[in-house]
Amino acid sequence: MTQTVPQTTAGADDIQEIVERILSAAALPPIVQAGHPALRQRAAEFDGQLSRDQLDRLIGIMRQVMHEAPGVGLAAPQLGIPLQLAVLEDQFDVDPEAAALRNRSPLEFLAILNPRYAPLGTGRASFYEGCLSLNGLQAVVARPESVLLEYLTPDGAAEQREFVGWQARIVQHETDHLNGVLYIDRAQLRSLSSNAEYAAHWAEAGISKAREGLGFDAGPAGISLD
Structure with missing residues:
Protein backbone atom coordinates (compact mmCIF):
# COMPACT_ATOMS: atom_id res chain seq x y z
CA MET A 1 0.00 0.00 0.00
CA THR A 2 1.30 3.44 -0.92
CA GLN A 3 0.83 6.21 1.62
CA THR A 4 1.43 9.92 1.18
CA VAL A 5 4.04 11.29 3.56
CA PRO A 6 3.54 15.00 4.29
CA GLN A 7 6.35 17.42 3.53
CA THR A 8 7.66 19.48 6.43
CA THR A 9 6.46 23.05 6.47
CA ALA A 10 9.55 24.19 8.36
CA GLY A 11 11.52 26.91 6.63
CA ALA A 12 15.15 27.92 6.99
CA ASP A 13 14.44 30.19 9.98
CA ASP A 14 12.58 27.40 11.77
CA ILE A 15 15.42 24.94 11.20
CA GLN A 16 18.03 27.44 12.34
CA GLU A 17 16.05 28.14 15.51
CA ILE A 18 15.84 24.46 16.42
CA VAL A 19 19.51 23.88 15.67
CA GLU A 20 20.68 26.93 17.61
CA ARG A 21 18.66 25.78 20.60
CA ILE A 22 20.44 22.42 20.46
CA LEU A 23 23.87 23.96 19.91
CA SER A 24 23.50 26.34 22.86
CA ALA A 25 22.13 23.77 25.31
CA ALA A 26 24.26 22.60 28.22
CA ALA A 27 23.32 18.95 27.68
CA LEU A 28 22.90 16.65 24.73
CA PRO A 29 19.42 16.74 23.19
CA PRO A 30 16.98 13.87 23.76
CA ILE A 31 16.04 11.50 20.95
CA VAL A 32 12.39 12.14 20.09
CA GLN A 33 10.02 9.19 20.04
CA ALA A 34 7.36 7.93 17.63
CA GLY A 35 4.53 10.44 17.43
CA HIS A 36 6.81 13.47 17.10
CA PRO A 37 5.87 15.23 13.84
CA ALA A 38 9.45 15.43 12.58
CA LEU A 39 9.53 11.63 12.39
CA ARG A 40 6.45 11.49 10.17
CA GLN A 41 7.23 14.23 7.64
CA ARG A 42 9.57 14.37 4.69
CA ALA A 43 12.45 16.51 5.93
CA ALA A 44 13.63 19.59 4.06
CA GLU A 45 16.52 19.10 1.68
CA PHE A 46 19.69 20.79 2.84
CA ASP A 47 20.30 23.86 0.70
CA GLY A 48 22.36 26.09 2.94
CA GLN A 49 19.94 26.62 5.84
CA LEU A 50 22.92 26.26 8.21
CA SER A 51 26.37 27.78 8.08
CA ARG A 52 29.31 25.41 7.75
CA ASP A 53 30.16 26.01 11.41
CA GLN A 54 26.60 25.25 12.51
CA LEU A 55 26.52 22.15 10.34
CA ASP A 56 29.83 20.83 11.64
CA ARG A 57 28.83 21.43 15.26
CA LEU A 58 25.46 19.76 14.73
CA ILE A 59 27.12 16.73 13.13
CA GLY A 60 29.43 16.50 16.15
CA ILE A 61 26.49 16.56 18.56
CA MET A 62 24.59 13.97 16.51
CA ARG A 63 27.61 11.68 16.63
CA GLN A 64 27.78 12.05 20.42
CA VAL A 65 24.07 11.30 20.81
CA MET A 66 24.42 8.25 18.54
CA HIS A 67 27.36 6.92 20.56
CA GLU A 68 25.69 7.48 23.93
CA ALA A 69 22.39 5.86 22.90
CA PRO A 70 24.17 3.64 21.70
CA GLY A 71 23.31 3.15 18.03
CA VAL A 72 24.77 2.82 14.56
CA GLY A 73 22.94 5.75 12.99
CA LEU A 74 21.01 8.89 13.81
CA ALA A 75 18.92 11.14 11.59
CA ALA A 76 18.32 14.83 12.27
CA PRO A 77 14.53 14.31 12.61
CA GLN A 78 15.30 12.09 15.63
CA LEU A 79 16.43 15.29 17.36
CA GLY A 80 13.32 17.10 16.11
CA ILE A 81 15.19 18.76 13.22
CA PRO A 82 13.30 18.45 9.91
CA LEU A 83 16.45 18.44 7.79
CA GLN A 84 17.88 15.77 5.49
CA LEU A 85 21.00 14.99 7.48
CA ALA A 86 22.10 11.72 9.07
CA VAL A 87 25.20 10.26 10.67
CA LEU A 88 26.25 6.60 10.45
CA GLU A 89 28.91 4.54 12.20
CA ASP A 90 29.15 0.88 13.17
CA GLN A 91 32.23 -0.08 15.16
CA PHE A 92 30.54 -2.60 17.47
CA ASP A 93 32.35 -5.82 18.23
CA VAL A 94 29.78 -8.53 17.47
CA ASP A 95 29.82 -12.32 17.56
CA PRO A 96 31.67 -13.57 14.44
CA GLU A 97 28.91 -16.07 13.59
CA ALA A 98 26.24 -13.37 13.77
CA ALA A 99 28.42 -10.95 11.81
CA ALA A 100 28.91 -13.53 9.06
CA LEU A 101 25.20 -14.39 8.82
CA ARG A 102 24.20 -10.73 8.73
CA ASN A 103 27.09 -9.73 6.46
CA ARG A 104 28.03 -7.14 9.05
CA SER A 105 31.35 -5.33 8.81
CA PRO A 106 32.60 -2.12 10.45
CA TYR A 128 15.31 -7.99 13.36
CA GLU A 129 15.75 -4.24 13.41
CA GLY A 130 15.25 -1.63 16.11
CA CYS A 131 15.19 2.14 16.34
CA LEU A 132 16.27 4.70 18.90
CA SER A 133 12.94 6.48 18.34
CA LEU A 134 10.91 3.37 19.22
CA ASN A 135 12.55 2.49 22.51
CA GLY A 136 12.34 -1.10 23.65
CA LEU A 137 10.95 -2.66 20.48
CA GLN A 138 12.22 -4.49 17.42
CA ALA A 139 10.73 -6.29 14.44
CA VAL A 140 11.80 -8.16 11.31
CA VAL A 141 12.31 -6.02 8.20
CA ALA A 142 13.06 -7.33 4.72
CA ARG A 143 15.42 -4.96 2.89
CA PRO A 144 17.50 -5.01 -0.30
CA GLU A 145 20.87 -6.62 0.38
CA SER A 146 22.75 -4.05 -1.70
CA VAL A 147 22.02 -0.42 -2.46
CA LEU A 148 23.54 2.51 -4.30
CA LEU A 149 23.49 5.66 -2.16
CA GLU A 150 23.66 9.13 -3.67
CA TYR A 151 24.29 11.93 -1.18
CA LEU A 152 26.10 15.18 -0.45
CA THR A 153 29.03 15.37 1.94
CA PRO A 154 29.13 18.20 4.50
CA ASP A 155 31.51 20.11 2.23
CA GLY A 156 28.97 19.95 -0.61
CA ALA A 157 30.53 17.22 -2.76
CA ALA A 158 28.12 14.89 -4.57
CA GLU A 159 28.98 11.25 -3.90
CA GLN A 160 27.82 7.79 -4.96
CA ARG A 161 28.67 4.72 -2.93
CA GLU A 162 27.57 1.09 -2.87
CA PHE A 163 26.69 -0.57 0.41
CA VAL A 164 26.01 -4.24 1.09
CA GLY A 165 24.80 -6.34 3.99
CA TRP A 166 24.30 -4.67 7.37
CA GLN A 167 25.82 -1.42 6.12
CA ALA A 168 23.11 -1.29 3.44
CA ARG A 169 20.49 -1.83 6.17
CA ILE A 170 21.85 1.09 8.19
CA VAL A 171 21.88 3.34 5.11
CA GLN A 172 18.28 2.46 4.26
CA HIS A 173 17.04 2.86 7.83
CA GLU A 174 18.54 6.33 8.23
CA THR A 175 17.53 7.53 4.76
CA ASP A 176 13.99 6.33 5.46
CA HIS A 177 13.94 8.56 8.56
CA LEU A 178 14.53 11.59 6.33
CA ASN A 179 11.45 10.65 4.31
CA GLY A 180 9.12 10.25 7.29
CA VAL A 181 9.33 6.45 7.31
CA LEU A 182 9.96 4.31 10.39
CA TYR A 183 11.11 0.70 10.23
CA ILE A 184 7.73 -0.50 11.52
CA ASP A 185 6.21 0.75 8.24
CA ARG A 186 8.24 -1.95 6.46
CA ALA A 187 8.16 -4.59 9.19
CA GLN A 188 6.42 -7.93 9.55
CA LEU A 189 4.23 -6.78 12.43
CA ARG A 190 3.67 -10.29 13.79
CA SER A 191 7.39 -10.31 14.55
CA LEU A 192 7.16 -7.19 16.74
CA SER A 193 8.80 -7.93 20.10
CA SER A 194 9.89 -6.05 23.15
CA ASN A 195 13.62 -6.19 23.71
CA ALA A 196 13.03 -8.31 26.82
CA GLU A 197 10.83 -10.87 25.04
CA TYR A 198 13.22 -10.98 22.09
CA ALA A 199 16.10 -11.74 24.43
CA ALA A 200 14.06 -14.37 26.27
CA HIS A 201 12.68 -16.24 23.25
CA TRP A 202 14.00 -15.25 19.83
CA ALA A 203 17.59 -14.05 20.21
CA GLU A 204 19.74 -15.64 17.51
CA ALA A 205 21.74 -14.47 14.53
CA GLY A 206 18.88 -15.20 12.13
CA ILE A 207 15.09 -15.15 12.35
CA SER A 208 14.06 -18.81 11.82
CA LYS A 209 13.05 -19.43 15.46
CA ALA A 210 10.98 -16.23 15.62
CA ARG A 211 9.38 -16.86 12.23
CA GLU A 212 8.18 -20.28 13.34
CA GLY A 213 7.16 -19.25 16.84
CA LEU A 214 5.41 -15.99 15.96
CA GLY A 215 3.97 -17.01 12.60
CA PHE A 216 5.21 -14.50 10.04
CA ASP A 217 6.89 -14.73 6.67
CA ALA A 218 10.12 -12.97 5.77
CA GLY A 219 8.93 -11.20 2.66
CA PRO A 220 8.63 -7.47 2.04
CA ALA A 221 5.93 -5.52 3.83
CA GLY A 222 4.93 -1.96 4.56
CA ILE A 223 4.81 1.17 2.45
CA SER A 224 6.34 2.32 -0.79
CA LEU A 225 8.05 5.66 -1.25
CA ASP A 226 7.29 5.71 -4.99
Whole structure:
Protein backbone atom coordinates (compact mmCIF):
# COMPACT_ATOMS: atom_id res chain seq x y z
CA MET A 1 0.00 0.00 0.00
CA THR A 2 1.30 3.44 -0.92
CA GLN A 3 0.83 6.21 1.62
CA THR A 4 1.43 9.92 1.18
CA VAL A 5 4.04 11.29 3.56
CA PRO A 6 3.54 15.00 4.29
CA GLN A 7 6.35 17.42 3.53
CA THR A 8 7.66 19.48 6.43
CA THR A 9 6.46 23.05 6.47
CA ALA A 10 9.55 24.19 8.36
CA GLY A 11 11.52 26.91 6.63
CA ALA A 12 15.15 27.92 6.99
CA ASP A 13 14.44 30.19 9.98
CA ASP A 14 12.58 27.40 11.77
CA ILE A 15 15.42 24.94 11.20
CA GLN A 16 18.03 27.44 12.34
CA GLU A 17 16.05 28.14 15.51
CA ILE A 18 15.84 24.46 16.42
CA VAL A 19 19.51 23.88 15.67
CA GLU A 20 20.68 26.93 17.61
CA ARG A 21 18.66 25.78 20.60
CA ILE A 22 20.44 22.42 20.46
CA LEU A 23 23.87 23.96 19.91
CA SER A 24 23.50 26.34 22.86
CA ALA A 25 22.13 23.77 25.31
CA ALA A 26 24.26 22.60 28.22
CA ALA A 27 23.32 18.95 27.68
CA LEU A 28 22.90 16.65 24.73
CA PRO A 29 19.42 16.74 23.19
CA PRO A 30 16.98 13.87 23.76
CA ILE A 31 16.04 11.50 20.95
CA VAL A 32 12.39 12.14 20.09
CA GLN A 33 10.02 9.19 20.04
CA ALA A 34 7.36 7.93 17.63
CA GLY A 35 4.53 10.44 17.43
CA HIS A 36 6.81 13.47 17.10
CA PRO A 37 5.87 15.23 13.84
CA ALA A 38 9.45 15.43 12.58
CA LEU A 39 9.53 11.63 12.39
CA ARG A 40 6.45 11.49 10.17
CA GLN A 41 7.23 14.23 7.64
CA ARG A 42 9.57 14.37 4.69
CA ALA A 43 12.45 16.51 5.93
CA ALA A 44 13.63 19.59 4.06
CA GLU A 45 16.52 19.10 1.68
CA PHE A 46 19.69 20.79 2.84
CA ASP A 47 20.30 23.86 0.70
CA GLY A 48 22.36 26.09 2.94
CA GLN A 49 19.94 26.62 5.84
CA LEU A 50 22.92 26.26 8.21
CA SER A 51 26.37 27.78 8.08
CA ARG A 52 29.31 25.41 7.75
CA ASP A 53 30.16 26.01 11.41
CA GLN A 54 26.60 25.25 12.51
CA LEU A 55 26.52 22.15 10.34
CA ASP A 56 29.83 20.83 11.64
CA ARG A 57 28.83 21.43 15.26
CA LEU A 58 25.46 19.76 14.73
CA ILE A 59 27.12 16.73 13.13
CA GLY A 60 29.43 16.50 16.15
CA ILE A 61 26.49 16.56 18.56
CA MET A 62 24.59 13.97 16.51
CA ARG A 63 27.61 11.68 16.63
CA GLN A 64 27.78 12.05 20.42
CA VAL A 65 24.07 11.30 20.81
CA MET A 66 24.42 8.25 18.54
CA HIS A 67 27.36 6.92 20.56
CA GLU A 68 25.69 7.48 23.93
CA ALA A 69 22.39 5.86 22.90
CA PRO A 70 24.17 3.64 21.70
CA GLY A 71 23.31 3.15 18.03
CA VAL A 72 24.77 2.82 14.56
CA GLY A 73 22.94 5.75 12.99
CA LEU A 74 21.01 8.89 13.81
CA ALA A 75 18.92 11.14 11.59
CA ALA A 76 18.32 14.83 12.27
CA PRO A 77 14.53 14.31 12.61
CA GLN A 78 15.30 12.09 15.63
CA LEU A 79 16.43 15.29 17.36
CA GLY A 80 13.32 17.10 16.11
CA ILE A 81 15.19 18.76 13.22
CA PRO A 82 13.30 18.45 9.91
CA LEU A 83 16.45 18.44 7.79
CA GLN A 84 17.88 15.77 5.49
CA LEU A 85 21.00 14.99 7.48
CA ALA A 86 22.10 11.72 9.07
CA VAL A 87 25.20 10.26 10.67
CA LEU A 88 26.25 6.60 10.45
CA GLU A 89 28.91 4.54 12.20
CA ASP A 90 29.15 0.88 13.17
CA GLN A 91 32.23 -0.08 15.16
CA PHE A 92 30.54 -2.60 17.47
CA ASP A 93 32.35 -5.82 18.23
CA VAL A 94 29.78 -8.53 17.47
CA ASP A 95 29.82 -12.32 17.56
CA PRO A 96 31.67 -13.57 14.44
CA GLU A 97 28.91 -16.07 13.59
CA ALA A 98 26.24 -13.37 13.77
CA ALA A 99 28.42 -10.95 11.81
CA ALA A 100 28.91 -13.53 9.06
CA LEU A 101 25.20 -14.39 8.82
CA ARG A 102 24.20 -10.73 8.73
CA ASN A 103 27.09 -9.73 6.46
CA ARG A 104 28.03 -7.14 9.05
CA SER A 105 31.35 -5.33 8.81
CA PRO A 106 32.60 -2.12 10.45
CA LEU A 107 31.34 1.14 8.97
CA GLU A 108 33.54 4.18 9.39
CA PHE A 109 31.86 7.42 10.46
CA LEU A 110 29.90 9.07 7.69
CA ALA A 111 27.70 12.17 7.58
CA ILE A 112 25.25 12.34 4.68
CA LEU A 113 22.99 15.08 3.33
CA ASN A 114 20.02 14.69 0.96
CA PRO A 115 20.57 10.92 0.54
CA ARG A 116 18.71 8.74 -1.94
CA TYR A 117 19.15 4.98 -2.30
CA ALA A 118 18.26 2.47 -4.98
CA PRO A 119 18.44 -1.35 -4.75
CA LEU A 120 21.24 -3.12 -6.61
CA GLY A 121 19.91 -6.46 -7.84
CA THR A 122 16.95 -8.36 -6.44
CA GLY A 123 18.46 -9.91 -3.30
CA ARG A 124 16.73 -9.20 0.00
CA ALA A 125 17.63 -10.00 3.58
CA SER A 126 15.31 -10.23 6.61
CA PHE A 127 16.52 -9.53 10.13
CA TYR A 128 15.31 -7.99 13.36
CA GLU A 129 15.75 -4.24 13.41
CA GLY A 130 15.25 -1.63 16.11
CA CYS A 131 15.19 2.14 16.34
CA LEU A 132 16.27 4.70 18.90
CA SER A 133 12.94 6.48 18.34
CA LEU A 134 10.91 3.37 19.22
CA ASN A 135 12.55 2.49 22.51
CA GLY A 136 12.34 -1.10 23.65
CA LEU A 137 10.95 -2.66 20.48
CA GLN A 138 12.22 -4.49 17.42
CA ALA A 139 10.73 -6.29 14.44
CA VAL A 140 11.80 -8.16 11.31
CA VAL A 141 12.31 -6.02 8.20
CA ALA A 142 13.06 -7.33 4.72
CA ARG A 143 15.42 -4.96 2.89
CA PRO A 144 17.50 -5.01 -0.30
CA GLU A 145 20.87 -6.62 0.38
CA SER A 146 22.75 -4.05 -1.70
CA VAL A 147 22.02 -0.42 -2.46
CA LEU A 148 23.54 2.51 -4.30
CA LEU A 149 23.49 5.66 -2.16
CA GLU A 150 23.66 9.13 -3.67
CA TYR A 151 24.29 11.93 -1.18
CA LEU A 152 26.10 15.18 -0.45
CA THR A 153 29.03 15.37 1.94
CA PRO A 154 29.13 18.20 4.50
CA ASP A 155 31.51 20.11 2.23
CA GLY A 156 28.97 19.95 -0.61
CA ALA A 157 30.53 17.22 -2.76
CA ALA A 158 28.12 14.89 -4.57
CA GLU A 159 28.98 11.25 -3.90
CA GLN A 160 27.82 7.79 -4.96
CA ARG A 161 28.67 4.72 -2.93
CA GLU A 162 27.57 1.09 -2.87
CA PHE A 163 26.69 -0.57 0.41
CA VAL A 164 26.01 -4.24 1.09
CA GLY A 165 24.80 -6.34 3.99
CA TRP A 166 24.30 -4.67 7.37
CA GLN A 167 25.82 -1.42 6.12
CA ALA A 168 23.11 -1.29 3.44
CA ARG A 169 20.49 -1.83 6.17
CA ILE A 170 21.85 1.09 8.19
CA VAL A 171 21.88 3.34 5.11
CA GLN A 172 18.28 2.46 4.26
CA HIS A 173 17.04 2.86 7.83
CA GLU A 174 18.54 6.33 8.23
CA THR A 175 17.53 7.53 4.76
CA ASP A 176 13.99 6.33 5.46
CA HIS A 177 13.94 8.56 8.56
CA LEU A 178 14.53 11.59 6.33
CA ASN A 179 11.45 10.65 4.31
CA GLY A 180 9.12 10.25 7.29
CA VAL A 181 9.33 6.45 7.31
CA LEU A 182 9.96 4.31 10.39
CA TYR A 183 11.11 0.70 10.23
CA ILE A 184 7.73 -0.50 11.52
CA ASP A 185 6.21 0.75 8.24
CA ARG A 186 8.24 -1.95 6.46
CA ALA A 187 8.16 -4.59 9.19
CA GLN A 188 6.42 -7.93 9.55
CA LEU A 189 4.23 -6.78 12.43
CA ARG A 190 3.67 -10.29 13.79
CA SER A 191 7.39 -10.31 14.55
CA LEU A 192 7.16 -7.19 16.74
CA SER A 193 8.80 -7.93 20.10
CA SER A 194 9.89 -6.05 23.15
CA ASN A 195 13.62 -6.19 23.71
CA ALA A 196 13.03 -8.31 26.82
CA GLU A 197 10.83 -10.87 25.04
CA TYR A 198 13.22 -10.98 22.09
CA ALA A 199 16.10 -11.74 24.43
CA ALA A 200 14.06 -14.37 26.27
CA HIS A 201 12.68 -16.24 23.25
CA TRP A 202 14.00 -15.25 19.83
CA ALA A 203 17.59 -14.05 20.21
CA GLU A 204 19.74 -15.64 17.51
CA ALA A 205 21.74 -14.47 14.53
CA GLY A 206 18.88 -15.20 12.13
CA ILE A 207 15.09 -15.15 12.35
CA SER A 208 14.06 -18.81 11.82
CA LYS A 209 13.05 -19.43 15.46
CA ALA A 210 10.98 -16.23 15.62
CA ARG A 211 9.38 -16.86 12.23
CA GLU A 212 8.18 -20.28 13.34
CA GLY A 213 7.16 -19.25 16.84
CA LEU A 214 5.41 -15.99 15.96
CA GLY A 215 3.97 -17.01 12.60
CA PHE A 216 5.21 -14.50 10.04
CA ASP A 217 6.89 -14.73 6.67
CA ALA A 218 10.12 -12.97 5.77
CA GLY A 219 8.93 -11.20 2.66
CA PRO A 220 8.63 -7.47 2.04
CA ALA A 221 5.93 -5.52 3.83
CA GLY A 222 4.93 -1.96 4.56
CA ILE A 223 4.81 1.17 2.45
CA SER A 224 6.34 2.32 -0.79
CA LEU A 225 8.05 5.66 -1.25
CA ASP A 226 7.29 5.71 -4.99
